[in-house]
Amino acid sequence: MNVEQVLFYLFAVGAIAGCSGVVLSRNPINSAVSLVAAFFFLAGNYVLLHANFMAIVQILVYAGAIMVLFLFVLMLLNQRDEELGPRTFSIAPLLGIFAAAVVSVTIGAGFMSYRNATANFPGEVPLSFGTAEQIGRSLMTTHLLPFELVSLLLLVGIVSAVVVAKRRL
């Protein structure tokens, strides 16, 4: 195992633990903080994939800006433990774990079939891959249409949010 592999497993296990924390913890604030942790580990994996710009944006925007806003709102709402209701037993989480296990085994088996594959995967990337320059160039040339569509999507999102949230228009 080389350093890269060690780091990968570290980040991967961390990300999985963080995501589990999001769904498993009872307190919404713990969930939000777990999500921040998961974002950090994911950013680590992005770095290993040479997607440096993505990693930094992930931390700045997701972990830094969006999640901080989430936490603000959650703390303003300030739900106490008793407001969350009594702990109840339900079969749904067990079924969920079962389904998740089935899906993971199936997909895992699919991945294992590539373990000894010698054929080249489309993994060869140019040296400039993942830099801000290359992403900017791609956004303005090959991915111009998606770039513009995202801005439209944001407009629709803003209008929708105002429409749904505002008491009187």
Add this chain to the structure above:
Amino acid sequence: MIGFTSADLLGLLPALLLVLAGMAVLLLEVFQRASFPRTHLAYVTALAALAAAGVSYLIAPAEPQTLWGGMVRFDALGCVITAFTAVACAITALGSTRYLEELEIDRGEYYALLLFATAGMSVMVSANDFVVLFLGLEMAAVAMYALTAYQRRSNLSSEAGFKYFLLGALGSALLVYGVAFLTGLTGSTGYDEIGAALRAPDAARHFANPTGVVPFLPLPLVGMALIFVAFLIKMAAAPFHMWAPDAYSGAPTPTTGFLSGAGKIAGVAALFRLFAGPFATPDLSGGLAGWTTLAFFAAVASIVVGNLVALTQKRVRRMLAWSSVAHAGYLLLALCALGVKEAAAGSIRAVILYGAAYAIANAGAFIVLAAFGRDKAEADTLDELSGLGRKHPAMGLALSLFLISAAGLPPAAGFVAKLSLFSTAFAAGEGAATPAYCAEMLQWLAVGGLVLSVAGGLAYLRVIAHLYGRDAHVRVDYRPHPATTLGVAIAAVLTLWMGLMPGRVLVWGGNVAKQLLPAEVQAAPAEVAPAAPTEAPKAIEVVPLPTAELPL
């Protein structure tokens, strides 16, 4: 390096028109006094939507073109579906005026969101790249979440919007997850590149099971299945339909018709593009890695659940919501037939006609329902609708026509649509499919679907029986508005036109099939004559086949 040319813009002109109109409506709304009714915005919206429909009819290319560096496919499928969703949008906008005033939610954003949703559908149907597909889908979905939750003071509407949002977000996540698999395997998000990589001679390694012991799903199939499930959620097909009845009965009534009709046909059109393109085997026999099996089971579940539960519903909107699940099933039935080479062209023709008939009649039915109401709500139970057909003959007749179309009875569009759909599915049974049992099962499904559509038809006929039955015990107001009348008239004329003279729509469907299917499939002479011949058929030629709905 120039990012685009005027040809690129021309291909997206209908979507561009819709978006610009949406922004114009937003701006017009800013300069409105709060008390001023927004009727004129409804007319602006309808005009823009009809203009977009007209433009997409006019610019429809004779040969499919790839624009935006491979991101967008500009062909008959995109143009036809854009035209019909835009018409549905116009009908919905026209039918919303008085309803929104009555509920005190008469604001311009409503119309802007309708236009944005239609633009999103147009982009989604024209997409030739998963990134564009996702963005178009999300644009339509986000606008539709907000439209569903538009009655902010109603808990029911907020609940509906929330449920729709949660399930919709799950669907989007599954879509992205599935795309991640395909992109990881092929190194691209473009349909053409993914299709080429999955059909390449060395692609067998993706499908081979190295161990031979462990139950194994090839990764391309995992990706395709995830994408397919995402679309099933968005289309409210069983077994992923649980959000639909709540969302459809909580949303503002006119919007429901748009959501369930236009949303469904845009989704199924995008699926057709995927499954006739990147996910198809070279000769289209059964589809890559047997996706027909998936479509088959989803179709069976949707048809059974949708029709049978619709029969038990007391509220008209819930009944329509459940039967919309059944309609999703019929559309999936056509998708199954796409996997059989001999029936592929017929299935595309059938799905275009069926989708058009369903989207228009559904939008019409819901705006008629929105015109009747009491206590700031709409008439919804069968009792409330009793006798309204005699009191308001024109509206009653129109609603009956739309319901007859949905039930699949002549002379409405639904009859011809169902006929060509079921005969295509039956013809597909004669063809060769992999896995082989699929073809035979398709025939059984066609027969079973017919029987169940009779059951579903009874649910519609019960509403018509009430319309012309005893008078209601409760007082129900009729809220007439010239815009509503216009919208209903458009929908009724189109429904009758497609029912009596389906030739033109079938020709469009034929064009779509010609441009969508690979050349090898076209060259193969169809051994089984599909219901609708390729040339423009006269209405008479289509009708004399054994009528399925005779038991009614």
